[in-house]
Amino acid sequence: MNKSTMKNNDALVDKKRRAILGGTTAAIAGMAIAPGIFLTETAQARPVDQPVSSKTRWGILINTNNCNDCNDCVTACQNENGWGAGSSDEKNSRPDQKAQWIRTVKVTNKETGYAKTLPMMCQHCESPPCVDVCPTGASFKREDGIVLVDKHICIGCRYCMMACPYKARSFIHEKLTDQLSYAPRGIGTVESCTMCVHRVDNGENPACVDACSDSMIFGDLNDPDSNISRELAKHGGTQIRADLRLNPGVRYQGLNV
């Protein structure tokens, strides 16, 4: 995405968001399409000054049948959060040391030869091992299920990186400049996918989901009427390393062959 379209999109989103969030009760009531029928999405938006609650559990469903190795989700994440290619950061780090919030992984069934590419990132577990091992409380799970690193508290011990069965976290080895204001990241701290928490808090989708609406659905796993829950109820989904019983918030389809 080039800068000018990004700017335009931002302006559009900003306008829309202000209309939604800044709206008074009268404005929301005015959005009723017919008596008794409301645009539920609007009505459910959390007021900006209220804390997140466990009534919601955010999740992403990825249909690997539609995944065609394009890498768009990775690029979108990099652009949104300012890591990887295109950023001036981590010049002295080896490729395996560099930030990796999301990556594509190819899985092959050796018996049948059936192969699939899938995006792999923080799975936002219900029982996250990274939170269990963190000595300072920097690694934590938000009430709405998003697993984050509070970089103000992180001491860079990297226990969480060891504990994560998905290898979803990375450590910043060098001084960074030109970070984005909504995605702070810096030397000596661990980082991983934030499920684009700054977008989610403003009622938007994570950047990867917007970049790949064909095969990714974002939504509330606790709400049976959300798109993600309806799709899961209809076609099911797989948890990666379900044997660990971590109950990840990221689910996959098309892997059970």
Next chain:
Amino acid sequence: MHLLHILKALFMAVMLMTAIAANAEIPRPEVVEAEGKCVEPTDVMRRNHMEFILHQRDETVHEGIRTSKHSFKQCISCHAVKDDQGEYVKVDDSKHFCVTCHEYAAVNIDCFQCHADTPRSTDKHELRVNE
């Protein structure tokens, strides 16, 4: 005994003069005024800004409360200083709003190891101040 007293007085005088001389060498910081009205009165902000952003940081990171009052991003947004070329100055420049005073007060801050030191054109400038 007398000699000791005289020496003591001399020493004090020298110390005092050095202090005055040193003080004169350090100019008061020139704080660039931001456009618009701050979320708190200036004297409150000077004394308590660190408390405000510390409190807001925990609410934002852990509870997802993203109001713009006391938001670090909003501070940067209003208080960004431009240089002669019209570019925003970064934290390695003494003209940067935060650096101006922190250099004078000899206080090291590490906010900008992670946080952006200038606003960006792509930033979603928050205008939803909690009324």
